[in-house]
Amino acid sequence: MPTRKEKRLPDHRPRVMILATGGTIAGSAASAAQSSYAPGQVGVDAMIEALPGMRSLARVRGEQVASVGSQDMTFAIMRRLAGRINTLLASDEINGVVVTHGTDTMEETAYFLNLTVHSKAPVVLTGAMRPFTAISADGPLNLYNAVAVAADPEAAGRGTLAVMNDRIHSAHSLTKSNTTAVETFISPINGLIGTVNYGRNEYFRHPFRRHTHQSEFSIDGVTDLPRVDILYACADMPADLIDCSVERGAKGIVVAGDGNGNMNAATIERAAQAAKKGVVIVRGSRVATGTVGRNVEIDDDHLGFIAADELNPPKARILLMLALLKNRTRRQIQKLFYTY
Numbered sequence: 001m002p003t004r005k006e007k008r009l010p011d012h013r014p015r016v017m018i019l020a021t022g023g024t025i026a027g028s029a030a031s032a033a034q035s036s037y038a039p040g041q042v043g044v045d046a047m048i049e050a051l052p053g054m055r056s057l058a059r060v061r062g063e064q065v066a067s068v069g070s071q072d073m074t075f076a077i078m079r080r081l082a083g084r085i086n087t088l089l090a091s092d093e094i095n096g097v098v099v100t101h102g103t104d105t106m107e108e109t110a111y112f113l114n115l116t117v118h119s120k121a122p123v124v125l126t127g128a129m130r131p132f133t134a135i136s137a138d139g140p141l142n143l144y145n146a147v148a149v150a151a152d153p154e155a156a157g158r159g160t161l162a163v164m165n166d167r168i169h170s171a172h173s174l175t176k177s178n179t180t181a182v183e184t185f186i187s188p189i190n191g192l193i194g195t196v197n198y199g200r201n202e203y204f205r206h207p208f209r210r211h212t213h214q215s216e217f218s219i220d221g222v223t224d225l226p227r228v229d230i231l232y233a234c235a236d237m238p239a240d241l242i243d244c245s246v247e248r249g250a251k252g253i254v255v256a257g258d259g260n261g262n263m264n265a266a267t268i269e270r271a272a273q274a275a276k277k278g279v280v281i282v283r284g285s286r287v288a289t290g291t292v293g294r295n296v297e298i299d300d301d302h303l304g305f306i307a308a309d310e311l312n313p314p315k316a317r318i319l320l321m322l323a324l325l326k327n328r329t330r331r332q333i334q335k336l337f338y339t340y
């Protein structure tokens with residue numbers, strides 16, 4: 001027993017919450033050099049335990065929100081995440097949040113949070129391309145760097161971010177570009193937000209589009225999002241795919257068009273009929289880079305279509321689902337695509 005009271009120094013480290021959802025960062029394989037593995041096997045506490053150096057950056061706590069490969073990510077989990085993050089950040093007890101997530105749909109959850117979290121505090125997604133148990137696993141350094149960004153007041157006000165492979169991406173621009181490589185995430189439209197090197201952060205810019213604390217979207221009390229389908233255009237695309245979506249109750253359709261948001265004449269005709277019935281048609285592109293503008297080869301004004309502008313089809317789908325929660329005109333929806 002100590003004979004005199006030890007004086008405890010106040011702990012000024014920022015407080016970071018890690019919300020874990022699974023993914024390859026929590027993946028496990030039978031051996032360290034094996035390509036087959038199961039995602040979402042390692043719990044958040046074990047991930048934190050394995051990285052004691054992280055404690056020099058922040059006071060870190062963890063919560064397990066889900067344990068899925070992100071190919072099984074759902075809007076129910078995304079809504080739970082957004083709700084938990086809004087509660088945590090409203091309490092002032094937490095300075096920043098890290099979300100560990102699979103890489104397959106990371107851009108979708110990142111963009112969903114970018115529109116539904118209402119705080120300036122940093123929210124940072126991270127993941128891995130190699131499982132936790134692999135030789136040269138990329139997850140531990142990604143998690144370390146993500147905590148460094150989430151703990152950094154300089155990261156605040158830049159919207160939802162993703163930290164992967166030493167790069168800081170905005171949710172708006174981030175996209176996965178390689179099926180297996182560690183260097184998979186790119187920001188092809190507006191470029192990187194910054195870099196992070198073993199916890200040293202450098203920032204180049206703020207995102208150009210509206211996000212988080214400026215967002216008009218809310219999912220408070222929302223239990224169901226309207227159905228929006230993505231249809232992938234190709235040579236001789238069967239036009240009746242549009243009818244199938246409409247019959248199944250789609251309120252919106254994003255066409256991952258060829259080139260500058262194109263689709264064949266038969267599909268345009270079916271899509272125009274769907275638009276007349278009130279289904280919102282958004283023209284995106286299956287091409288990895290570039291924007292989709294209005295009235296280039298397709299007369300959007302006449303046909304009642306929306307151009308996806310900078311958003312790829314999965315993110316265009318999320319913006320449209322949230323936009324359809326309220327009655328909005330086509331013109332208002334198009335404006336959202338120029339704003340977010």
Ligand SMILES: NC(=O)C[C@H](N)C(=O)O
Nearest residue numbers: 023024069070102103104
């Ligand atoms: N690298 C990964 O995380 C891939 C995995 N399928 C996932 O998205 O959960």
